[in-house]
Amino acid sequence: DVRRALLFAGHDYSTGVQDCACRTDCVVRNISPLGPRRTGSTCRLAWAGLDSRRASAPSAQRGRVGSKRRASRGHGSVPVANRIRFADPPNGFGIPPTGRIVGIPNRFCIVSVPAFPAVCPDCRSPAPRPPTTECILTYLAVDLGADSGRVMAGRLTDRGLQLSEVHRFPNVPVSVHGTLHWNILGIWHEIQEGLRKAAGLGEPVQGLGLDTWGCDFGLLDAQDRLLGNPVHYRDARTNGILEEAFRIQARDEIFACTGIQFIPLNTLYQLLALKRLSPQDLQMAASLLMIPDLLNFWLTGVKAAEFSIATTTQCFDPSTMDWSGELLAAFELPESLFQPIVHPGYTLGPLLPDLAAAVGLPAVPVTVPACHDTGSAVAAVPSSDPNAVWISSGTWSIMGVTVPDAVLHAKALAGNFTNEGGVERTFRFCKNIMGLWLIQECRRTWMRAGETYSYAELGAMVQANTRSPSIVDPDHEVFLAPGDMPLRLQTYCRASGQPVPETKQAILSCIVDSLALKYRWVLTRLEDALDRQLGTIHVVGGGSQHSALNQATADATGRPVVAGPAEATATGNILIQAVANGAMDSFGQMGTVSAESVSLEGFEPATASGQRAEWDASYQKLEQLVAHPVSIGA
Known part of the structure; x- marks a missing residue:
C-alpha cells in the first residue's frame, strides 16, 4: 500500500x-x-x-x-x-x-x-x-584512465541517469631503474577511499563496476600474491618488438588468430619482452590478470577475464570466443595463465566481507561492465544507427563502428584495424589514434616550466587561432613516450620541412588540425574495409568537450559531428550494471537513456569551397606523412 x-x-x-x-x-x-x-x-x-x-x-x-x-x-x-x-x-x-x-x-x-x-x-x-514517489537506483562506477582515476555515483531515475563525482585522484606512472610502472597499490588505496566516500552518501548502492585502460596486466604467484608492480604500456621494453614477433609467427597469421591491430603495447608483445628480459617472472607466475580483472579479484576474490579487456591482449580468438591456444603455443606462453572469459553484465559476486567492512558498504554486488573503458564508452553512444561512426576521445582517440562479428579480411589487416569486444558479444571494429595525449603532455611540459593552464583555457587558445600551416602524423613513434611534447612537435615539423610552430597557440592548433585530419584518414579506410558509406560521427568521452576539435573534425571529414556524453565511460559502465540487475530490460536501451540524460551538441561541416580546398590540401599532406614517415634522429 x-x-x-x-x-x-x-x-x-x-x-x-x-x-x-x-x-x-x-x-x-x-x-x-x-x-x-x-x-x-x-x-x-x-x-x-x-x-x-x-x-x-x-x-x-x-x-x-x-x-x-x-x-x-x-x-x-x-x-x-x-x-x-x-x-x-x-x-x-x-x-x-x-x-x-x-x-x-x-x-x-x-x-x-x-x-x-x-x-x-x-x-x-x-x-x-x-505526493508521488520517484525511485532512484544508485550505482558506483570506478573509472580508471591513463591520466586520472575516479569513483562516480550514478543515479538512475525515470528521467535518465545523473552522474556525480565522488572521488578523483591523479594516476601518475612511476619510473624505477628505467622501467615505467603503474602505482597499482596507490590506485587500490584510492579506490578504497572513493568507496568510503560513496558509503558516506547514505544511499543504498545497487552495484559496483570497474573499467580501465587496456593491454596492461599483473602476474600472481600460486598464493595469489602480486609479482611486482605492473609495467606501463608506454615503457620502452617493447621498442622494436614487432619484428621479433613476426619472426615467431607471420603477421597475417597473428591477425587471422586475433583480429587485433599491431601496436607494440599489446599484451602479447609485453609478454614477449618479459620472456626476454625477466623470464623468471613468467616462471613464477600462476595467473595473469588484466588490470581491471586484477582489481576485480581484489574486490571480490573471483578471478575472471572480462571479454572486452581480453581482446586487447592480442591473445584472444574472436572465431572461438576464447583464448587462442594456437597463438599462445607459438609464442610459448602457458595457456594456464589466462582466466575464464566472462561477458559484460556478468556479476562476479559481492564485495569481500573485510573490504566491505573497511569501506563502510554492505555486500554490494560487483558486475563487470565492458572493463575496457572504450567498450563502456561505446555502449553509451546515443545512436542505434549501424552506420554511425564513434570516436571515444580521451588520452587515446579510438575511432570505429560496432559490428556483430569480427572483420578479419585482407583490407582489415592492411588497414591495421582492430576487433575489440563490446556488449552482447559484438565487436568494435576500430583503430587507435594518439588522441589528447599530445595536448596532455604539452600541458605537463608547460606546468613543469611554471605555466599552469586548465584544459578549457587550452581549448580557448585554439578557438582564437587560425588554421595551422603545419601538420604532423599524431601516430608517429616520436610522440608515444612521455616527455617534452612541444619540442617533439617542433622537431617533427622542422624535419618534415614545414613551418615550425613557436607559440602555444600555434602548437595547439597544429595538434587539433592534425588529429582531425587523421580522423578523416581512418574514416576513409573504415569505409573501404566495410565497403559502405558511413554517416554521422559521434564523439564521446572527455574530448567531446573540445569544441575546436569537434568543429575541425566536422570540417576535415565533411560529416556532421554530435558531441556527448562527456562521461560516456561511466555512463556505459552504470547502464550495463542496470541491465544486469534487472532495472533495465536490455542493452539496446542504453543509447536512448544516454541521450535522454545529457545535452548533445552538433557541429556541421564547413561548406565554403575555399575552406574545403584548404582541408583537402592539408589532407594530401597528411597522406604523404603517413605513407613516408619522417625520420627523426635521436
Whole structure:
C-alpha cells in the first residue's frame, strides 16, 4: 500500500495534506496499515488523477527505463514512476504496492509532486497536491584512465541517469631503474577511499563496476600474491618488438588468430619482452590478470577475464570466443595463465566481507561492465544507427563502428584495424589514434616550466587561432613516450620541412588540425574495409568537450559531428550494471537513456569551397606523412 511504499524509502510522507471543501477523506493523509481509506466520495481520487476504479495500470502501460510512456488517470495525467520495472502493477499513485523492484532488494526514493489540476473539479476549492514517489537506483562506477582515476555515483531515475563525482585522484606512472610502472597499490588505496566516500552518501548502492585502460596486466604467484608492480604500456621494453614477433609467427597469421591491430603495447608483445628480459617472472607466475580483472579479484576474490579487456591482449580468438591456444603455443606462453572469459553484465559476486567492512558498504554486488573503458564508452553512444561512426576521445582517440562479428579480411589487416569486444558479444571494429595525449603532455611540459593552464583555457587558445600551416602524423613513434611534447612537435615539423610552430597557440592548433585530419584518414579506410558509406560521427568521452576539435573534425571529414556524453565511460559502465540487475530490460536501451540524460551538441561541416580546398590540401599532406614517415634522429 501507499504508506508501506513511502515508509520503505525510510521516510513518512503520510501527513500534511489538507482536505478540500467537499470533505472527502484524503487518500494520502488517512492511511492505515491495511491501506488508504476510501470511504465517502471518490472526488479526491478522481481530480488527483487517482480514480480508485482505475487504480491498477494495465500491464501494457508498464514502462521501462528509456520509455517516455505516461499513464493517464481520470482528470489528470500522472507521470507513473514505473519506467523502472516493478514487481507488481503500480497502483494509482505510480508507487509499487509492495515497495519492491524486481531483483533489487533496496533503493532510495524521493517524493515529488506531479502536475495536477489547480482546483477540485467537484467543489472548485484549491486542490491539495498528493505526493508521488520517484525511485532512484544508485550505482558506483570506478573509472580508471591513463591520466586520472575516479569513483562516480550514478543515479538512475525515470528521467535518465545523473552522474556525480565522488572521488578523483591523479594516476601518475612511476619510473624505477628505467622501467615505467603503474602505482597499482596507490590506485587500490584510492579506490578504497572513493568507496568510503560513496558509503558516506547514505544511499543504498545497487552495484559496483570497474573499467580501465587496456593491454596492461599483473602476474600472481600460486598464493595469489602480486609479482611486482605492473609495467606501463608506454615503457620502452617493447621498442622494436614487432619484428621479433613476426619472426615467431607471420603477421597475417597473428591477425587471422586475433583480429587485433599491431601496436607494440599489446599484451602479447609485453609478454614477449618479459620472456626476454625477466623470464623468471613468467616462471613464477600462476595467473595473469588484466588490470581491471586484477582489481576485480581484489574486490571480490573471483578471478575472471572480462571479454572486452581480453581482446586487447592480442591473445584472444574472436572465431572461438576464447583464448587462442594456437597463438599462445607459438609464442610459448602457458595457456594456464589466462582466466575464464566472462561477458559484460556478468556479476562476479559481492564485495569481500573485510573490504566491505573497511569501506563502510554492505555486500554490494560487483558486475563487470565492458572493463575496457572504450567498450563502456561505446555502449553509451546515443545512436542505434549501424552506420554511425564513434570516436571515444580521451588520452587515446579510438575511432570505429560496432559490428556483430569480427572483420578479419585482407583490407582489415592492411588497414591495421582492430576487433575489440563490446556488449552482447559484438565487436568494435576500430583503430587507435594518439588522441589528447599530445595536448596532455604539452600541458605537463608547460606546468613543469611554471605555466599552469586548465584544459578549457587550452581549448580557448585554439578557438582564437587560425588554421595551422603545419601538420604532423599524431601516430608517429616520436610522440608515444612521455616527455617534452612541444619540442617533439617542433622537431617533427622542422624535419618534415614545414613551418615550425613557436607559440602555444600555434602548437595547439597544429595538434587539433592534425588529429582531425587523421580522423578523416581512418574514416576513409573504415569505409573501404566495410565497403559502405558511413554517416554521422559521434564523439564521446572527455574530448567531446573540445569544441575546436569537434568543429575541425566536422570540417576535415565533411560529416556532421554530435558531441556527448562527456562521461560516456561511466555512463556505459552504470547502464550495463542496470541491465544486469534487472532495472533495465536490455542493452539496446542504453543509447536512448544516454541521450535522454545529457545535452548533445552538433557541429556541421564547413561548406565554403575555399575552406574545403584548404582541408583537402592539408589532407594530401597528411597522406604523404603517413605513407613516408619522417625520420627523426635521436
